[in-house]
Amino acid sequence: MSRLDAVRQTLGRLGHAGRAIADAADRLSCSTLGVVLGHTLAVGALVALPAGAEAADKPIDACFVYSGPVGDGGWTYQHDLGRKSVEAAFAGRVRTRYVENVPESADAERVIRQFAQDGCAIVFTTSFGFMEPTIKVAKQFPNVVFEHATGYKTAKNVGIYQTRFYEGAYLLGILAGSKTKSNTLGYLGSIPIPEVLRNLDAFTLGARSVNPAVKVKVVWVNSWYNPGLERQAAETLAAQGADVLYQNTDSPAAVQVAEAKGLYAFGQDSDMSRYGKRAHLSANTVNWGVYYRHKIQQLLDGQWKPEDTKWGMKEGMIELSPLNAEVPQTLAKTFDEKRKAIIDGKLSVFAGPIRDQSGKVVVPAGGVLPEADLWSLKWLVEGIDTPLPQ
Incomplete structure (x- = not known):
């Protein structure tokens, strides 16, 4: 076998790119091919690899x-x-x-x-x-x-x-509406975007589903995480008569205030019971891992695509932390029944009739708030005392 034939054979084993070079070699002199070969063999292993294979060991x-x-x-x-x-x-x-x-x-x-x-x-x-x-x-x-x-x-x-954090917020509202003695609930708002308004509305709807006399007061801290402002907001709500506190903020300040003042509270995002063992009734928690593992597996499999994903309790993304012993068994049973109904699709949090703060019907009886409206929600439901910030 001639040296040129050996070169062609080597290039052929490098796959499509190598064969293309070999074909081109027919139009080159041996001396020119020698120059090409010097470079080609240096990168031959890379040329032969299919897309993404280089990262197989990395x-x-x-x-x-x-x-x-x-x-x-x-x-x-x-x-x-x-x-x-x-x-x-x-x-x-x-x-x-x-x-x-x-x-x-x-x-x-x-x-x-x-x-x-x-x-x-x-x-x-x-x-x-x-x-x-x-x-x-x-x-x-x-x-x-x-x-x-x-x-x-x-x-x-x-x-x-x-x-679908609002699913958990609705369930916590059921606990709050059942445990309140003042019929006044407090909500620590972070930033008034649809994500936060959904949770506030759902919490109120859950509370009023078991106690129509409930009113919800809101203090906006305009921050996701500011323990000092969150503590001040919780103390303000307590001074206004709220005996159960919920938050869409990130620190345990509200739970700590509730523990100190003999009130009840809920954690948000993660279980915050260690900050208020008596006060903490439950928490609306999120398991991001189920989503992150799903998307990375897609990427590794070459199946990733841009999606608009909205997961809740059914997919295991939203989880409620264990109920405090302060919650009576009858209330715990109701709580669990409602939770299962949401997972099974038998209970829709934003099912009508629903009125906004002005008393206007925004979701009629028998209707359900459309998905598009849900994710762009910018109004507050009846029962919330504090106006929406402008």
Whole structure:
């Protein structure tokens, strides 16, 4: 066999790209082919690999952008538990990185871009305020996959995911409406976006389903995580007569205030019972790991696509922490029956009749709030005393 034939045979074993070079070699002199061969054999192993195969022995990087501190409870803590579950499930195949306490500002864009530049295969941006920076960076890095939490903008390489947190909020409302003695409930609002308004409305609807006399007062702290402001808000609500507190904020301050003042409270995002063993009735918690593992498996299988995912109790994303012993067995039974009804699709939280704060019917009897309206919700239901911020 001639040297040229041997070269052609070697190139042929390199697959489609190698065969193309071999065909081109027919039009080249042996001396020219020798130069080509020197370069080709140096990269031959890479040419022969199918798309993505180079990474077969090298783990991909999954990166997370957090709006708050990881800490030991709350929104960011739950996201970090999800990240850790990815490491455990894909050991040796996926590495994870994160940056915490990222402001929802130009700083977010810098962090997201740095992750993309550093070779992250997928970047999870975990707060509503990261939406615009995520979309902007995604356009600049079309080969990187992005997943944004609680937003509404997608792209070819951007998927979005939200929780049906309102399902758990409705159930906690049932507990609150049953346990209150003052018929006044308090709600610590973070930022008045649809995500938070859904939870507030659902909590109120649940409470009034068992106690129509209930009124809900709201204090807006305009922050996801600010223990000082959250504590002040909880104390203000207690001073206004609220004897059960719920929150859409991230610290355990409200539970701590309730424990000190002999009130009841609920945790949000994670179980906060250790901050108020008597006061803490339950918590509306989120298991992000089920989603993160699902999307990364898609990516590894080459099946990832941008989706608008909304998961709740049925999918195991929303979970309620164990009930306090303060909850009577009859109430616990009702709570569990309603929970199962939501999971089975027999109970819709936003089923009519529903009136807004002005008394106007927004969902008629027999109707259900359409999905599109649910995810863009900007009104408050009857029974909420505090007006919607302008």
